[in-house]
Amino acid sequence: xxxxxxxIEVLSYRGIDVLKVYGxxxxxxxxxxxxxxxxxxxxxxxxxLVDLSNVSYIDSSGIATFVEGLKNMMCYxxxxxxxxxxxxxxxxxxxxxxxKVFEIYDGIDQAI
Amino acid sequence: xxxxxxxxxxHPKYLSVVRSVIKKLCEIFNVEDSITEDxxxxxxxxxxxxxxxxxxxxxxxxxxxxxxxxxxxxxxIIEDDGExxxxxxxxxxxxxxxxxxxxxMHFIKKTFDEVRYERHKDINRLTLSREL
Numbered sequence: 001x002x003x004x005x006x007x008i009e010v011l012s013y014r015g016i017d018v019l020k021v022y023g024x025x026x027x028x029x030x031x032x033x034x035x036x037x038x039x040x041x042x043x044x045x046x047x048x049l050v051d052l053s054n055v056s057y058i059d060s061s062g063i064a065t066f067v068e069g070l071k072n073m074m075c076y077x078x079x080x081x082x083x084x085x086x087x088x089x090x091x092x093x094x095x096x097x098x099x100k101v102f103e104i105y106d107g108i109d110q111a112i
Numbered sequence: 113x114x115x116x117x118x119x120x121x122x123h124p125k126y127l128s129v130v131r132s133v134i135k136k137l138c139e140i141f142n143v144e145d146s147i148t149e150d151x152x153x154x155x156x157x158x159x160x161x162x163x164x165x166x167x168x169x170x171x172x173x174x175x176x177x178x179x180x181x182x183x184x185x186x187x188x189i190i191e192d193d194g195e196x197x198x199x200x201x202x203x204x205x206x207x208x209x210x211x212x213x214x215x216x217m218h219f220i221k222k223t224f225d226e227v228r229y230e231r232h233k234d235i236n237r238l239t240l241s242r243e244l
Contacts, residue, residue: 024131027160028124057131059156060215088149095222096215 008036020051025062034065041072053084081111113180122163123171127156137181154223155188157216166194187241
């Protein structure tokens with residue numbers, strides 16, 4: 001499934017929460033992403049995986065959402081991990097120097 | 113240079129329309145995929161700045177975008193009649209100071225050779241140009 005409109009799926013893999021995002025993350029869709037992300041983080045999971053393998057676009061508002069999520073999790077010692085970054089998204093994270101603060105893994109098994 | 117004029121409401125849901133038009137224009141002029149993606153992001157960020165700073169999240173205003181493309185050059189002239197864009201929004205934050213916000217202008221400056229902001233008679237005009 002791949003559409004421009006963002007969709008979110010929340011699932012559990014071996015007891016770990018996984019937030020799977022599809023489509024474009026921009027100023028229009030990032031509030032929905034933030035709502036989902038914050039509602040999971042409020043439960044203080046030890047680890048939260050964000051699967052970006054089906055994300056075709058991300059802008060600064062999407063990045064800001066993840067930075068906020070990371071900071072919220074760091075407050076209580078939680079770990080926010082990213083998996084499946086397409087090359088373009090990885091390039092944007094790298095340019096933004098976020099590859100130095102985000103935990104990035106190729107796939108789910110490397111991340112857990 | 114062919115010109116395409118877009119006038120969109122200042123609602124975030126129209127940003128995908130701008131990106132789609134840039135993508136199609138880049139296809140017509142055989143622009144490299146990686147450059148196309150940079151152009152989409154940079155123009156999107158410029159419109160985002162207008163919505164957030166010039167219009168302060170008023171989604172009922174208008175944004176005018178003139179796209180001039182040839183095989184050698186891409187230019188976007190983006191206008192709004194909102195408040196003057198604050199200096200900080202034109203600078204962006206220090207990239208090493210990781211916090212939410214302040215990245216948009218970095219994406220714009222990374223993509224375009226020329227970034228010119230002017231204010232004339234209550235109109236903000238951002239001119240973005242690059243060689244292809």
